[in-house]
Structure formats: structure tokens, C-alpha cells
Amino acid sequence: MSGVPNICDYVKRNLKTFDECPLNRVDSLVFSWFAYFRFPEEAVGVVGDEGLAIKDLYRADWFEAMIGPLYDPDDSLDLLLFAAASPRFRDIRVSNYVQDTNEIISRQFSGTAFRISDTETYVGFRGTDNTMVGWKEDLNMSFADTVPSQLSAVGYLEHVAARSQGRLWCGGHSKGGNLAVYASVMATDEVRNRVLCAFTHDGPGFPEKMMRDERWQSSRVYIDKTIPQSSVIGMLFENQEIGYKIVHSDATGFYQHDPFSWEVNGLDFVEVPELGGGATRFDKSLNSYLANSQPEEREHIVDAIFTVLEASGEDTFAGVKANWKTAFPKMAIAASVLDAKERSIVLNAVGKIVGKMLPSKEQLSSLASYFKPSSLRDA
Numbered sequence: 351m352s353g354v355p356n357i358c359d360y361v362k363r364n365l366k367t368f369d370e371c372p373l374n375r376v377d378s379l380v381f382s383w384f385a386y387f388r389f390p391e392e393a394v395g396v397v398g399d400e401g402l403a404i405k406d407l408y409r410a411d412w413f414e415a416m417i418g419p420l421y422d423p424d425d426s427l428d429l430l431l432f433a434a435a436s437p438r439f440r441d442i443r444v445s446n447y448v449q450d451t452n453e454i455i456s457r458q459f460s461g462t463a464f465r466i467s468d469t470e471t472y473v474g475f476r477g478t479d480n481t482m483v484g485w486k487e488d489l490n491m492s493f494a495d496t497v498p499s500q501l502s503a504v505g506y507l508e509h510v511a512a513r514s515q516g517r518l519w520c521g522g523h524s525k526g527g528n529l530a531v532y533a534s535v536m537a538t539d540e541v542r543n544r545v546l547c548a549f550t551h552d553g554p555g556f557p558e559k560m561m562r563d564e565r566w567q568s569s570r571v572y573i574d575k576t577i578p579q580s581s582v583i584g585m586l587f588e589n590q591e592i593g594y595k596i597v598h599s600d601a602t603g604f605y606q607h608d609p610f611s612w613e614v615n616g617l618d619f620v621e622v623p624e625l626g627g628g629a630t631r632f633d634k635s636l637n638s639y640l641a642n643s644q645p646e647e648r649e650h651i652v653d654a655i656f657t658v659l660e661a662s663g664e665d666t667f668a669g670v671k672a673n674w675k676t677a678f679p680k681m682a683i684a685a686s687v688l689d690a691k692e693r694s695i696v697l698n699a700v701g702k703i704v705g706k707m708l709p710s711k712e713q714l715s716s717l718a719s720y721f722k723p724s725s726l727r728d729a
Contacts, residue, residue: 353600354598354600354611354613354614354620355613355614355615356425356609356610356611356612356613356614357376357379357380357383357429357609357610357612357614358425358428358429358432358610359614360376360380360614360617361380361429361432361433361436361438361439362432362436364436364438364617365436365437365438366437366438367437367438368438368466368467368470369467371438371617373466373470373472373519374617374618375549375551375574375576375595375618375619376614376617376618376619377472378472378519378521378549378551378574379521379523379549379551379576379609379612380429380433380439381464381472381474381521382474382475382477382521382522382523382526382527382549382551382609383426383429383523383609384404384429384430384433384444384462384464384474385460385461385462385474385475385476385477385522385523385526386420386426386476386477386523387407387416387417387420387426387430387462388415388416388419388449389407389412389415389416389444389447390412390415390416392411392412393407393412395445396444396445396446396447396462397445397446397447397448398445398446399445399446399513400443400445401443401444401445401446401463401465402443402444402445403440403441403442403443403444404430404433404434404439404440404441404442404443404444405434405435405440405441407430407434407444408430408431408434413427416430417430421608422608422610425610442464442465442466443464443465444462444463444464444465445462445463445464445465446461446462446463446506446509446510446513447460447461447462447463448460448461448462448506449476450502458476458478458499459475459476459498459499459502459503459506459529460475460476461473461474461475461476461502461503461506461507461510462474462476463510463514465514467516468515468516469515469516469517470516470517470519471510471514471516471517471518471519472518472519472520472521473506473507473510473518473519473520473521473530473533474520474521474522474526474530475503475506475520475521475522475525475526475527475529475530475533476522476525476526477522477523477524477525477526477527477553478524478525496532496560499525499529500528500529500532500533500536503529503530503532503533504532504533504536504537506533507520507533507534507537507541508537508538508541511537511540511541511544516544517544517546518541518544518545518546519545519546519547519548519549520533520534520545520547520548520549521547521548521549521550521551522549522550522551522553523551523552523553523609524551524552524553524554524607525553525554526551526553527549527550527551527552527553527554527575528550528553528554528555528556529553530548530549530550530553531548531550531553531556531571531573532556533548534548534569534571534573535548535565535566535569535571536565542569542571545571546572547571547572547573547574548571548572548573548574549574549575549576550573550574550575550576551575551576551577551609552576552577552578552581552607552609553575574595575593575594575595576594576595576596576597576612576619577594577595577596577597577625578596578597578598578599578601578606578607578611578612579596579597579598579599579606579622579624579625580599580602580606580625581596581606581607581625595619595621596621596622596623596624596625597612597613597619597620597621597622598612598613598619598620598621598622599611599612599613600613654688654692654696655696655700657684658681658684658685658696658697658700659681659700661680661681661683661684662677662678662680662681663676663677663680664677674716675716678716678720679720681700681720682720685697685700697720
């Protein structure tokens, strides 16, 4: 549990209905985290338009399927408990749940609709999960004009819009925020005119080439972006159109990506005036590399990163975490064949990605000895 008031505390304390207190960016982060939940087959209602109320999802026999694979299952369970008991959240219906992972085309996509009322729906997009394919799709954004999940997001938003009335909100955490913005801008005029706001919570931005597209230039979708003070993921491609709010987090380095570390006061996040030095340096160095290399060079680096990750013999980062004593040496051997420049980029990226999944000091210390990512040494 975070040492500062966070989204769990917000859900406990804000008991007003959405009629009494309109949706805000903290509500958006709550829904964005619920979009990470993996609903079991028994929760058949969440697939259709009718949905299931949040209070009906609080079932002990569903917990392992829903939140077991998540990065932070304990806080996730607390969040579900408080929402299921809250007059603000308990009657919201979770519906139109879709999950689609395809390793062949590197797609990891999931969308969930939250029916706030008969005239208001929040469309949530899942961020990057702990699968290799999910992270590869994220990094593919550095060289591809679009990635499969972005196209799926547009289709999903239009699907939900056709089955709902009134206003729409979109949002997501991490890659989910990128999908929310992309879908809101690229949807049909009829749909995007219904979108009040697209929330992106520490989500990566977009290449400059994409921002010059006519649909981006003509879009009037309001974009609300929040990032923690040491943001890494949210600063990817952040040279563009979106102003952002910087949120105080009580975590360090890369671990500020965890939304349970974001401080909440009242109905909003606690803001800080500027990014931390580490985030600024990382942003400049990485965005400089992305901006000054050709797409084929970026693709080569992404392939090299995942060659190293896949050398672990695991399909998920949960597998790497469980078998880290054998996985790390295998990955280090795979990286040893790269030239010095590539190896530096690849090992730093691998260290940051894998380090996010590792809770113990022993695991982090071992990872840092192999891959030496600065954010881990400083954690």
C-alpha cells in the first residue's frame, strides 16, 4: 500500500454519485485500472451490453482470475472492495469486455465499458500487461505508423458507441492511455463528437509524423494527460501536442508508473511543478535516439530487445520473475553477441522493463548486476 493517500483512499472517501459530483481524472484512473482486470468465464455478463454491476464482481472465487496476474494484486483487491461498497461506484455496470492477444502480429488488446448511467459511458483500455507480446507492441510504436491495438481501439470505441447513448469518456493507463487518445481522434466524426475527454495516465505519446495527419489537425477531442514526476513511459514521444499535469508519486524511478503510488487530495491528484532530473535526462536521450534513427534501425533494436527477453525461455514476465535465477544468465548471454552500442541500449531497456516486475531487493540486485539500469541502482 502506498504511503500517501491514493486512488483507494479516494474511492473510500468520495461517496457522492456521479450526478452529484461529475467524473474527474481520478475516477478515470480508477476505471483505467479496472480495465486491467481479467474476467473469468463465469462472469459472462461482462461480455454483453447489459453488463454486471461492480458490486457483483466482488466474489472470492473470481479474485485469482481477475487480479492474480496483475502487478499489484493486493491494492487491486482493496480498490475492488472499496468500489463494490461505494455508492459512487457499486452500481456502475461493467460491460462489452473484450480481450484479444495475438503473438503472430504482436497485438495485446483489451477494452472494457463502464456504464455510469443511461447517458454516460466510460470506455477503458487496458495498458501493457506482463506478457512479452504486450511489451513488444509498445516498443513497436517507435517505428510503426500504427500498431494493431490502436486499430482495435478505434473499432472497439465505435462498437461501444453504437450500443450506448449520450456522452463518452475514454481513458487508460500506460499503453491504454495511448489507445484512448488514438481511438478518440481516429473514430468517425459522429463518435468523436460524443467524446468529452480522452484521459491518458502515463501513456506514451505519438510520433511527430502521426501528429501531422489531417485527422489530428482537425480533431477537437480534449486530451487530459497525467504523468508522475519521474515518468519514463509517459514521456515517450512527448514532443508534441499534449500539455500534461505532473503528479506527485511516493515511489522512486520507474516504479512511479504504478498508479497506486500517485498522491490524491480531495477530487484531484497532488501536482508538482516540474519533472525530476532523471525523467528529463531519460526523455531527452531516448526521444533523441527515436527521432534521429531510421525506422528500420528502431525495428532492429526492438527485435534485439525481445531476442534477449525471449532467451529467458519464458512467455510472460511472471515466468521470468518466478525463474529469475536461470532466466537472467540466459538473457545476459543472448545480449553478449550484440555490439557495444546496441548492447548498451538493449540492456538498459531490458533492465527497466523486467525491473518493474521484481519486488525483492535480491532480485533487483541480481538484475542490476547483469543489466545495470540506472533506475534500478537508484531504487
